Amino acid sequence: MYIYVLIFLLTFILYWYIDRRKSFRVLEDYGYRVPPVNLLFGNLLQLVQDDLGTMERWMEEYGEEIGEKGGKIMGWYRGPSPAIWTTSPEFLKEVFIKDAETFIDRPMLDRSDNIPHLINMKGMTWKRARSTLAPTFSAAKMKKMSGIMGTTVDTMIDILRSKIEKAEIIDFNEVYQRLTLDTIGQCALAMNVNCQRDPEDRFLKMVRAALDRQIDTTVIISSCFPAVEKIIAWIFSRRGRKRTNQVIIEKCREVLKARRANPPNPPPVDALQLCMDAAGTDGKLSEDEIVAHEFIFILAGYETTAAALNFTTYLLAKHPEIQSKLQQEIDRKFSKDMKVNYDNVTELEYLDMVLSESMRVYPPIPLHIGRWASQERTICGKTIPQGAGVLAATWILHHHPGFWKDPWKFDPERFSTENRDKIVEMTYMPFGDGPRNCIGRRFALMEAKMALVEVFRQFTVSVCESTPNPLPVRNKGLTLAVVGDKLHLRAKRRD
Numbered sequence: 001m002y003i004y005v006l007i008f009l010l011t012f013i014l015y016w017y018i019d020r021r022k023s024f025r026v027l028e029d030y031g032y033r034v035p036p037v038n039l040l041f042g043n044l045l046q047l048v049q050d051d052l053g054t055m056e057r058w059m060e061e062y063g064e065e066i067g068e069k070g071g072k073i074m075g076w077y078r079g080p081s082p083a084i085w086t087t088s089p090e091f092l093k094e095v096f097i098k099d100a101e102t103f104i105d106r107p108m109l110d111r112s113d114n115i116p117h118l119i120n121m122k123g124m125t126w127k128r129a130r131s132t133l134a135p136t137f138s139a140a141k142m143k144k145m146s147g148i149m150g151t152t153v154d155t156m157i158d159i160l161r162s163k164i165e166k167a168e169i170i171d172f173n174e175v176y177q178r179l180t181l182d183t184i185g186q187c188a189l190a191m192n193v194n195c196q197r198d199p200e201d202r203f204l205k206m207v208r209a210a211l212d213r214q215i216d217t218t219v220i221i222s223s224c225f226p227a228v229e230k231i232i233a234w235i236f237s238r239r240g241r242k243r244t245n246q247v248i249i250e251k252c253r254e255v256l257k258a259r260r261a262n263p264p265n266p267p268p269v270d271a272l273q274l275c276m277d278a279a280g281t282d283g284k285l286s287e288d289e290i291v292a293h294e295f296i297f298i299l300a301g302y303e304t305t306a307a308a309l310n311f312t313t314y315l316l317a318k319h320p321e322i323q324s325k326l327q328q329e330i331d332r333k334f335s336k337d338m339k340v341n342y343d344n345v346t347e348l349e350y351l352d353m354v355l356s357e358s359m360r361v362y363p364p365i366p367l368h369i370g371r372w373a374s375q376e377r378t379i380c381g382k383t384i385p386q387g388a389g390v391l392a393a394t395w396i397l398h399h400h401p402g403f404w405k406d407p408w409k410f411d412p413e414r415f416s417t418e419n420r421d422k423i424v425e426m427t428y429m430p431f432g433d434g435p436r437n438c439i440g441r442r443f444a445l446m447e448a449k450m451a452l453v454e455v456f457r458q459f460t461v462s463v464c465e466s467t468p469n470p471l472p473v474r475n476k477g478l479t480l481a482v483v484g485d486k487l488h489l490r491a492k493r494r495d
């Protein structure tokens with residue numbers, strides 16, 4: 001009996017070994033240079049330890065020149081799945097824009113995640129949901145939502161004032177995370193989150209836990225052993241990240257049910273109501289879909305916007321001359337009691353330049369912007385195998401000396417009206433690109449601009465003894481973060 005079990009096991013291991021070795025030949029067969037792989041993890045383990053640094057080193061060592069505009073391309077394996085990183089603008093344009101039909105889906109980190117939201121959705125299902133939801137983020141809707149944002153920004157300013165009165169050094173990382181969760185909580189869920197004032201807020205803790213775990217052990221195991229990903233998903237369905245996600249989803253469902261049971265009159269202008277309106281009565285969006293979209297708006301919209309605010313404030317603190325120029329623009333536009341809103345913030349040209357440049361130096365999503373090849377395609381003479389993920393190496397792209405002169409210099413002038421046209425297309429993509437770019441871009445820009453206007457209208461921010469120099473950063477889950485999750489700066493009132 002034992003002998004049969006042993007033979008079965010050995011045959012299984014042999015079969016697995018041969019199959020795995022075959023998977024690891026795909027990219028080489030298509031002519032890509034790939035770092036040495038580990039039989040179990042492919043190249044994933046090195047990346048989990050330090051993805052930004054590893055990506056830079058690998059691109060230097062294994063990247064090959066491609067296209068006429070500059071940029072490189074290389075292969076790597078996420079578990080046994082082939083993936084391609086590139087900094088070639090022509091290549092990226094073909095994948096993200098020109099041939100977007102072939103590259104309509106994302107190469108998902110967790111393929112067993114079956115929550116039906118925009119980031120996960122595939123093919124026609126995604127197209128349908130995206131076109132239903134797009135009007136929720138139109139300029140007209142943003143104007144209406146800017147009232148909610150004004151209130152959350154006012155709360156942040158009150159908190160900052162009281163910290164300044166106590167001569168506290170301010171952790172802007174904390175301040176901005178609380179602001180953005182409060183805002184998205186109110187705009188997406190009509191929830192009075194109160195996490196700006198309540199340090200023990202449960203919702204903040206839950207969302208933080210969910211985001212900290214987006215790339216957890218289950219994602220790594222499932223990526224490395226796709227054959228058992230469904231079993232792993234089932235085993236962990238009530239634990240860790242899946243459990244935290246489920247709690248947030250249930251919270252979203254409760255809010256939707258309450259809104260349906262007691263529809264407010266007049267209906268509020270928040271993303272929940274807009275999704276419900278968009279869903280209509282003809283079932284364009286099911287209840288599960290509305291809930292899933294609310295969930296993803298919270299996860300996608302909270303830490304990313306906080307990161308953009310964090311890094312912009314840091315850069316302005318480090319560059320007092322740029323901060324002062326921004327304050328002059330704000331002072332010219334805003335009289336003492338004038339409120340910020342969608343229209344007046346969008347008119348601030350220098351603010352837009354500052355924020356754009358800050359997201360170039362510190363892109364809030366530095367790595368995971370990609371598409372999945374539904375068919376084999378040849379671009380710039382290089383063939384992408386069917387089933388491979390193609391990712392923009394955003395971190396390298398944004399600091400590429402061939403595309404950006406003196407790339408580590410914070411220079412908002414790169415985005416002035418005269419200079420903007422000189423930027424090589426597809427070398428700047430903080431919000432991704434093409435039909436599947438960030439749907440919340442307008443929302444995020446409005447929120448970030450409203451917050452920055454109020455902060456720099458009221459205060460002058462500077463670095464202090466506990467501000468790290470240089471600023472150590474890491475890719476935390478999917479978002480760029482300051483190592484240690486603290487950004488200590490000093491602020492003083494301007495009046």
Ligand code: HEM
Binds near residue numbers: 441
């Ligand atoms: C500064 C803040 C933000 C940054 C830097 C950012 C960045 C991104 C990026 C890079 C993508 C992938 C795009 C692609 O694959 O081409 C994305 C997708 C997405 N973002 Fe954002 N985002 C931000 C804020 C927001 C906000 C506030 C929301 C919601 C209210 C949001 C919701 C989404 C959704 C739903 C997707 C998936 C879109 C789709 O597949 O159709 N994001 N975002």
